[in-house]
Amino acid sequence: MRALISLITLLSTASSFALPCKQYEKVAEYLNTKKFIAASREHKALKREPQLDLGDVNQARTVAYRLPAFEELGFGRPGSAGWTSYKGRLSKSALNGKKIGWDIKNDKGYARVRLDWDAEKGGHYNIEITQSVNGKKETHKLAVGFLCGNVKCSEAQIIKMAEKLQ
Numbered sequence: 001m002r003a004l005i006s007l008i009t010l011l012s013t014a015s016s017f018a019l020p021c022k023q024y025e026k027v028a029e030y031l032n033t034k035k036f037i038a039a040s041r042e043h044k045a046l047k048r049e050p051q052l053d054l055g056d057v058n059q060a061r062t063v064a065y066r067l068p069a070f071e072e073l074g075f076g077r078p079g080s081a082g083w084t085s086y087k088g089r090l091s092k093s094a095l096n097g098k099k100i101g102w103d104i105k106n107d108k109g110y111a112r113v114r115l116d117w118d119a120e121k122g123g124h125y126n127i128e129i130t131q132s133v134n135g136k137k138e139t140h141k142l143a144v145g146f147l148c149g150n151v152k153c154s155e156a157q158i159i160k161m162a163e164k165l166q
Contacts, residue, residue: 026052027052027054027063030050030052030063030067030142031063031067031068032068033068033069033072033073036067036069036140036142037069037140039142040139040140040141040142041140043141044141049141049142049143050141050142050143051121051124051142051143051144051145052142052143052144052145053145053146054144054145054146055146055147056146056147056148057123057146057148057153057161059146060123060124060125060144060145060146061125063125063144064078064113064125064127064144065077065078065079065113067113067127067142069129069140070111070113070129073108073109073111073129073131074106074107074108074109074131075104075106075108075109075111075129076104078101078102078104078111078113079102082104082106083102083103083104084102084103084104085099085101085102086099086100086101086102086103086112086113086114087099087100088100088114088162094117094155094158094159095115095116095117095158095159095162098159098162098163098165098166099162099165099166100114100115100116100162100165101113101114101115101125101126102114108131108132109129109130109131109132109137110128110129110130111128111129111130112126112127112128112129113125113126113127113128114126115158115161115162115165116143116158117153117155117158117159121143121145122145122146122147122148122152122153123145123146123147123148123152123153123157123158123161124143124144124145124146125143125144125146126141126142126143127140127141127142127143127144128140128141129141
């Protein structure tokens, strides 16, 4: 009986560990700037945005604001010198006019990270980095999704998060 309980405990522990490991592997892909750019190009060709789904807003914010590509492509870390507050500009959005992130424009190009919500993705951070490549502008994107209490965030929850940024 003890052996059976030990086996069940081991299997349940192993299967619950497998999900976080796969999540970390996916995160690691985007923490490598070359892989981030490659994934963005691949998804652009498919006419969709790459998405990384994480467990909660704290994980998503950490990945979004500390994405190595910002620094490696010459923009520094969001919120640091040169970055300015970014307010929502989409008139039909409940986030219009609210501080929802940061952006920067310099001789390397343009970068932005912002909190967002839509019915399909729920709560997420949008990352956009536009750089000049061989005289042409190229934009790289990533949506970093998150849950609110293990379910898709509501628009009202995202509005409350944005209000805390004010």
